[in-house]
Amino acid sequence: MKLESNIPGGPIAEKWTRHKFELKLVNPANKRKFTVIVVGTGLAGASAAASLGELGYNVKAFCIQDSPRRAHSIAAQGGTNAAHNYPNDGDSVYRLFYDTVKGGDFRAREANVHRLAECSNLIIDHCVGQGVPFGREYGGLLDNRSFGGAQVSRTFYARGQTGQQLLLGAYQSMMRQVAKGTVKMFPRREMLDLVLVDGKARGIVVRNLISGELECHEADAVCLATGGYGNVFYLSTNAKGSNVSAIWRAHKKGALFANPCYTQIHPTCIPVTGDHQSKLTLMSESLRNDGRVWVPRNADDPRKPSDIPEAERYYFLEEKYPSFGNLVPRDVASRNAKMVCDEGLGVGGSKRAVFLDFADAIKRLGENGVSARYGNLFQMYEKITDENPYKTPMRIYPASHYTMGGLWVDYNLMSTIPGCFVLGEANFSDHGANRLGASALMQGLADGYFVIPYTIGGYFASSKLDKVNSSQAEFVDAAKSSKAQIDRLLSINGKKTVTEFHRELGHVMWDNVGMGRNKTGLEKAISEVPALRDEFWKNVKVPGDNASFNQNLESAMRLADLLEFGELLARDALYREESCGGHFREEHQTPEGEAMRDDEKFCHVAAWEWKGDNKKHDLSKEDLKFEYAHLMTRSYK
Amino acid sequence: MSGNMNLTIKVWRQKNIQSRGVFETVKLSDISPDMSFLEMLDVMNEQLMRENKEAFAFDHDCREGICGMCSLVINGLPHGPDNLITVCQLHMRKFKDGDTIVVEPWRAAAFPVIRDCAVDRSAFDRIIQAGGFVSISTGNAPPANTVLVPKADSERAFDAAACIGCGACVASCKNASAMLFVAAKVSHLSYLPQGKPEKQKRVLSMVEQMDKEGFGNCTNLYECEASCPKGISVEFIAKMNREYLCSSALYAERVYSTEG
Ligand SMILES: Cc1cc2nc3c(=O)[nH]c(=O)nc-3n(C[C@H](O)[C@H](O)[C@H](O)COP(=O)(O)OP(=O)(O)OC[C@H]3O[C@@H](n4cnc5c(N)ncnc54)[C@H](O)[C@@H]3O)c2cc1C
Ligand code: SF4
Ligand code: FES
Numbered sequence: 001m002k003l004e005s006n007i008p009g010g011p012i013a014e015k016w017t018r019h020k021f022e023l024k025l026v027n028p029a030n031k032r033k034f035t036v037i038v039v040g041t042g043l044a045g046a047s048a049a050a051s052l053g054e055l056g057y058n059v060k061a062f063c064i065q066d067s068p069r070r071a072h073s074i075a076a077q078g079g080t081n082a083a084h085n086y087p088n089d090g091d092s093v094y095r096l097f098y099d100t101v102k103g104g105d106f107r108a109r110e111a112n113v114h115r116l117a118e119c120s121n122l123i124i125d126h127c128v129g130q131g132v133p134f135g136r137e138y139g140g141l142l143d144n145r146s147f148g149g150a151q152v153s154r155t156f157y158a159r160g161q162t163g164q165q166l167l168l169g170a171y172q173s174m175m176r177q178v179a180k181g182t183v184k185m186f187p188r189r190e191m192l193d194l195v196l197v198d199g200k201a202r203g204i205v206v207r208n209l210i211s212g213e214l215e216c217h218e219a220d221a222v223c224l225a226t227g228g229y230g231n232v233f234y235l236s237t238n239a240k241g242s243n244v245s246a247i248w249r250a251h252k253k254g255a256l257f258a259n260p261c262y263t264q265i266h267p268t269c270i271p272v273t274g275d276h277q278s279k280l281t282l283m284s285e286s287l288r289n290d291g292r293v294w295v296p297r298n299a300d301d302p303r304k305p306s307d308i309p310e311a312e313r314y315y316f317l318e319e320k321y322p323s324f325g326n327l328v329p330r331d332v333a334s335r336n337a338k339m340v341c342d343e344g345l346g347v348g349g350s351k352r353a354v355f356l357d358f359a360d361a362i363k364r365l366g367e368n369g370v371s372a373r374y375g376n377l378f379q380m381y382e383k384i385t386d387e388n389p390y391k392t393p394m395r396i397y398p399a400s401h402y403t404m405g406g407l408w409v410d411y412n413l414m415s416t417i418p419g420c421f422v423l424g425e426a427n428f429s430d431h432g433a434n435r436l437g438a439s440a441l442m443q444g445l446a447d448g449y450f451v452i453p454y455t456i457g458g459y460f461a462s463s464k465l466d467k468v469n470s471s472q473a474e475f476v477d478a479a480k481s482s483k484a485q486i487d488r489l490l491s492i493n494g495k496k497t498v499t500e501f502h503r504e505l506g507h508v509m510w511d512n513v514g515m516g517r518n519k520t521g522l523e524k525a526i527s528e529v530p531a532l533r534d535e536f537w538k539n540v541k542v543p544g545d546n547a548s549f550n551q552n553l554e555s556a557m558r559l560a561d562l563l564e565f566g567e568l569l570a571r572d573a574l575y576r577e578e579s580c581g582g583h584f585r586e587e588h589q590t591p592e593g594e595a596m597r598d599d600e601k602f603c604h605v606a607a608w609e610w611k612g613d614n615k616k617h618d619l620s621k622e623d624l625k626f627e628y629a630h631l632m633t634r635s636y637k
Numbered sequence: 638m639s640g641n642m643n644l645t646i647k648v649w650r651q652k653n654i655q656s657r658g659v660f661e662t663v664k665l666s667d668i669s670p671d672m673s674f675l676e677m678l679d680v681m682n683e684q685l686m687r688e689n690k691e692a693f694a695f696d697h698d699c700r701e702g703i704c705g706m707c708s709l710v711i712n713g714l715p716h717g718p719d720n721l722i723t724v725c726q727l728h729m730r731k732f733k734d735g736d737t738i739v740v741e742p743w744r745a746a747a748f749p750v751i752r753d754c755a756v757d758r759s760a761f762d763r764i765i766q767a768g769g770f771v772s773i774s775t776g777n778a779p780p781a782n783t784v785l786v787p788k789a790d791s792e793r794a795f796d797a798a799a800c801i802g803c804g805a806c807v808a809s810c811k812n813a814s815a816m817l818f819v820a821a822k823v824s825h826l827s828y829l830p831q832g833k834p835e836k837q838k839r840v841l842s843m844v845e846q847m848d849k850e851g852f853g854n855c856t857n858l859y860e861c862e863a864s865c866p867k868g869i870s871v872e873f874i875a876k877m878n879r880e881y882l883c884s885s886a887l888y889a890e891r892v893y894s895t896e897g
Contacts, residue, residue: 047775054774066696066755067762069802070704086782122778129778131771131831133795140785158795164703165798172770179766187759210751239698273671278679279700380702383719383726386671449775497686499679544691548653549752552682552692 003622006410007111016115024461031056037219041068044424045225046170047448053177062189069171072239076163077284079155080441082120091152093117101629104432105581112429119446130169148437155438192482194250201420212546216470221419228403228425234506236400237282243558255415256607258408258428261573266401267333271353280399288326290361295345324636334398357393404431408607412455423447433581494539498555518586525570533563578602640669645737670730694753702726705801710741715805715864723866745813747851760850767846768839769822794828797821799867806861812853817861820877837884
């Protein structure tokens with residue numbers, strides 16, 4: 001398939017302005033004649049629903065939680081970036097653009113990233129206007145912190161709850177539109193299928209999670225803002241309900257899936273304690289500003305960490321990356337933690353952990369100083385582990401956290417299905433092979449507040465959209481096939497629970513398609529995932545019925561999709577014979593163990609097309625051009 | 638990893654809103670003190686399903702204390718025996734080998750049971766919809782630093798904005814009052830200059846909606862504060878009461894009745 005990215009012409013700093021002017025407009029009085037479905041009410045979905053409602057479109061919003069305010073975005077802690085340059089430390093739209101392209105290891109689309117940086121300041125302005133209580137200085141002005149290895153302070157934050165506060169802002173704006181009647185909210189609904197009429201996205205099938213009823217909803221366009229697929233690893237920092245289903249079903253209806261192998265493993269999470277573990281908790285990245293990462297030089301050192309003398313400690317990040325030290329980007333920090341553990345130097349019961357030590361920071365700032373900065377994080381750590389991090393170093397280990405891959409979209413955020421737009425973590429466009437800290441919130445909000453309101457108008461104004469009706473064949477058939485899948489799941493009545501299968505999938509993915517990937521492991525995953533999928537469809541046990549609140553059925557359906565998707569992720573990782581960002585192919589590294597890109601062969605987006613059950617995907621490529629941020633090797637030495 | 642605790646769990650089972658609920662007793666062995674409470678319930682569910690029974694339904698999502706989805710009353714206490722945490726952050730080390738643990742849903746007329754311990758809290762969304770926002774459309778905002786917000790106001794607004802909308806305050810209150818939740822949102826916005834212009838209308842509409850939803854009155858028992866996982870202070874209730882009184886006196890006839 002030929003991929004048309006529809007990037008506007010002109011110099012990079014003028015593209016978006018020019019595009020906004022060139023997009024056709026929908027007359028204000030006509031907007032209410034268009035219905036837009038927004039699936040997902042995280043930062044991307046809620047901001048889109050609110051803004052589209054404000055413009056006068058007729059919006060229907062859906063989410064799986066009991067309230068739109070509970071989307072996974074709520075969990076973001078650290079902050080959101082913007083190029084306001086309030087600290088006067090040299091930031092600019094261009095620098096934010098440049099850092100994001102470089103941070104993404106030159107695998108993102110330049111034009112999109114520049115637009116993102118342009119929107120970043122508007123986001124802060126708007127959120128402040130909504131009453132988001134960002135951190136402030138005594139003079140009443142907004143405060144900034146430096147985050148995730150950035151050399152300027154550009155991160156706006158709201159204590160350790162930036163995601164919650166931004167989401168409440170978007171949610172409240174959306175509820176204001178609900179009151180006005182422009183947005184209709186459908187909580188506890190799960191999208192099961194995308195409905196196409198004449199090749200265009202014209203509606204969805206959802207399951208009412210309380211009654212089990214399948215409902216069809218028609219619209220003139222569908223926006224998917226359903227988040228990332230990190231739960232393919234079973235254990236991740238994502239919420240339990242996070243899933244790939246909505247975008248996967250759209251994929252099976254023709255939307256290409258781009259770069260599924262770009263997954264981000266976050267370095268500072270609380271390690272796994274046992275088989276019962278159901279999710280992993282992130283400890284904010286900001287901890288690396290003052291905490292020092294180390295392991296004992298001698299494997300299985302029996303001494304208490306505080307009794308191990310300096311000379312016998314291996315501060316591996318500081319030694320290997322003297323200029324960035326503990327603040328290297330996430331992929332680098334994660335991979336190095338894995339390497340020292342692979343060498344047998346890991347700590348704790350499982351030996352899959354490294355120390356994050358605050359002893360020096362406490363000496364420098366006092367316990368109170370450290371507590372003022374990280375008090376709530378320390379408390380959280382203690383609640384979970386029963387250890388006091390003021391007295392003994394934290395133990396951390398990397399965990400699946402964010403997914404840069406997603407549905408392929410053009411500059412208008414439209415997928416390869418006309419009328420199906422994809423926003424936030426669910427699309428692929430802005431973070432390349434590695435996302436920098438504090439840029440996902442920014443992206444979700446840019447997409448929802450400032451991009452889709454323009455580009456969707458352009459689509460409506462230039463497309464011919466006949467009336468559709470949810471009783472027509474395309475809807476009825478889609479609902480029928482969803483119902484058939486549900487009936488099949490309920491009738492298997494096998495021996496293994498959904499969780500058992502999910503855990504197994506997680507093991508296969510984490511061991512073979514996790515932080516370090518190689519041909520042998522990937523081929524293993526490519527044979528094991530389908531085998532597990534076959535077993536699932538023969539031997540899964542889903543008690544209960546469809547006509548009730550049945551959480552086990554919900555999980556079974558999500559897992560069914562992850563079991564198909566996991567294979568594509570591994571295939572993409574096998575295809576990409578290079579190391580870039582979060583994708584580390586062990587065959588492609590320098591003698592010092594650093595990632596080696598192959599710009600000759602892989603400076604492109606790999607977008608995969610579904611060809612049918614158990615058939616191989618077709619590959620399409622979008623070549624990436626770097627006209628402004630020139631290709632170079634990332635170095636954090 | 639196996640643990641060393643044997644427990645008796647009494648869980649509330651209720652098929653749907655129409656049916657009557659009963660307690661079901663489940664015996665669990667080998668529970669590890671490192672498990673979270675919800676992980677213990679996962680283990681219980683796996684066991685139930687192996688016995689061909691339906692799993693016990695309870696809401697949860699983030700499992701790190703921020704989404705406000707988890708909502709269980711444990712031995713009579715919303716979010717369980719530990720302070721300032723949600724039930725997903727509770728760990729089994731807070732219990733002893735041999736304990737009997739009673740698990741119930743939020744009980745309030747305004748939160749009907751959907752199944753077992755999952756309840757419908759959409760009343761909270763309708764209260765926000767009634768006025769829990771600043772009327773600003775995308776594109777309207779002035780540059781962020783043009784409006785100064787004294788740090789103290791911003792911090793106090795934050796203390797209130799920390800509410801996760803879980804509803805434990807309602808569940809802990811004998812009258813099933815939603816005052817703490819409503820007061821938190823009213824205060825969050827009225828401390829900030831951006832929220833001030835609509836302050837009077839907001840408090841009146843939100844309180845009116847709260848009453849319509851069937852939440853009870855506040856009789857100053859303060860159980861809400863004690864059960865709140867985010868430490869939202871009852872001082873916000875006093876603040877809201879003052880704002881409410883002022884607003885009804887000064888504002889009601891003048892604007893509110895004509896504007897709707
Ligand atoms: C612990 C943690 C901390 C983070 N911290 C930061 C940070 O400090 N800064 C930063 O920039 N980023 C951070 N991130 C990343 C960031 O939070 C997410 O990438 C971002 O919030 C995703 O937003 P979203 O709107 O795309 O999707 P989400 O917030 O995941 O929302 C998905 C929505 O889709 C709905 N949905 C999903 N599937 C379906 C379906 N099938 N049918 C119907 N509805 C569905 C859900 O109900 C939900 O409403 C963090 C992530 C985690 C896990
Ligand atoms: S005030 Fe506290 S208890 Fe009540 S909803 Fe908010 S966070 Fe929950
Ligand atoms: S599950 Fe999110 S707060 Fe408990």
